[in-house]
Amino acid sequence: MELSLDEIESPIGVILLVAGGGAIHALDFADCAARLRGSLEARYGAVALRSAADPHGFSSRVRAYVGGDLGALSGIPVEPGGTAFQRRVWAELQRIPASATRTYGEIAASLGRPSASRAVGLANGRNPISLVIPCHRVIGAGGGLTGYAGGIERKRWLLAHEGALPAPRGESGRAGGLEPTRPSLTA
Structure with missing residues (x-):
């Protein structure tokens, strides 16, 4: 099976998006690339990932989401496999x-x-x-x-x-920061 792969920069690291046939098949962080590939291979067997810029416009929607448009991911077709x-x-x-x-x-x-x-x-x-x-x-x-x-x-x-961070008991609920990262694509 051949699927498209795009890499999306984000404040929480590089996001890997895998799409094909008008749906997203996988979305994970670059430092979890081995898990992403394992999930695809478990579902499809041999998978060829071809670099593609913004397959089906999905990458633009992920960028919009991390940029603050919280509704940008709604209605995106997905093909997750599973039981x-x-x-x-x-x-x-x-x-x-x-x-x-x-x-x-x-x-x-x-x-x-x-x-x-x-x-x-x-x-x-x-x-x-x-x-x-x-x-x-x-x-x-x-x-x-x-x-x-x-x-x-x-x-x-x-x-x-998303403004949904629950306040832990006895704490202010302050989110704390996560610095932008550049995880390696090698697994």
Whole structure:
């Protein structure tokens, strides 16, 4: 399979966007390139990634999002693969608006499986299309920032960027900073 690859500069590092057939197939950070490639190969077998500038206009929309247009990612077609349950979780994540968060338990309950919060967490962690399927908007039951495959500091930046950073108990909720980085594309 041949897909298009673009690299997008952002305040939280270089973002890799993989698209084809009018949909995004993967979106991750350059320092997570091995995970991105592994996800694609697990779904498609051998994959050829061809450099392309702004495939389907998706890169421009990601740039707009990190630049402050929080609605820029809405409605982008995605092809994440996954099991039926994972796809249900990822669809539910896409219903979380920018500037809002949900807990794993709330997502499980919305899927009619209130005891499946751990399964929701596992599906959330396997999301191959970061940002567009906004797994960063899922927080712990106590409001804490729990796991994020791109790193907790990126999750903190994204939630602060969206105005959704929860104030931890006993803290001001100040987001703190994440300096721009240039991660290596080598895995």
